[in-house]
Amino acid sequence: MKSFRVAGTIFVVLVLLDLVILISGRRVLVSEKLVRAGEVYTDSDGERVRGDVNGDYVCRYFTGRNVITHVDYEHDQCPFVVLAE
Numbered sequence: 001m002k003s004f005r006v007a008g009t010i011f012v013v014l015v016l017l018d019l020v021i022l023i024s025g026r027r028v029l030v031s032e033k034l035v036r037a038g039e040v041y042t043d044s045d046g047e048r049v050r051g052d053v054n055g056d057y058v059c060r061y062f063t064g065r066n067v068i069t070h071v072d073y074e075h076d077q078c079p080f081v082v083l084a085e
Contacts, residue, residue, distance in 0.1 A: 022064025025084040030060045030067055032078040043069045 021028060035041045035051035041058055042048050049058055049071050059070045059078035072078055 018064055021062065027061035027063050027068070027082050027084055029078050029080045030062050032060070033058045045069065047071075 033041060034055050034057055035049050036055045037051050039051045040048055041051075043058065047069070049056060052073075054076075057072040057075065057078050059072050060067055061070060061082065063084065
């Protein structure tokens with residue numbers, strides 16, 4: 001009986017967290033990949049990224065509804081939480 005209460009509490013917290021992310025317009029980092037110079041990366045949408053001299057980061061973010069891919073040319077790593085553009 002107690003395990004159902006714990007599972008229910010975890011479920012409610014995750015649903016509330018999902019709603020907060022969705023309503024706030026923020027994105028939460030799911031994964032990142034460094035594309036080094038000369039390397040080519042093709043994402044799930046078929047977009048090709050070729051790394052430059054310093055390398056580029058391919059960042060995947062959860063938006064509350066789905067996961068989107070963003071190529072970050074400005075930072076040396078993907079920000080954990082970003083505001084939607």
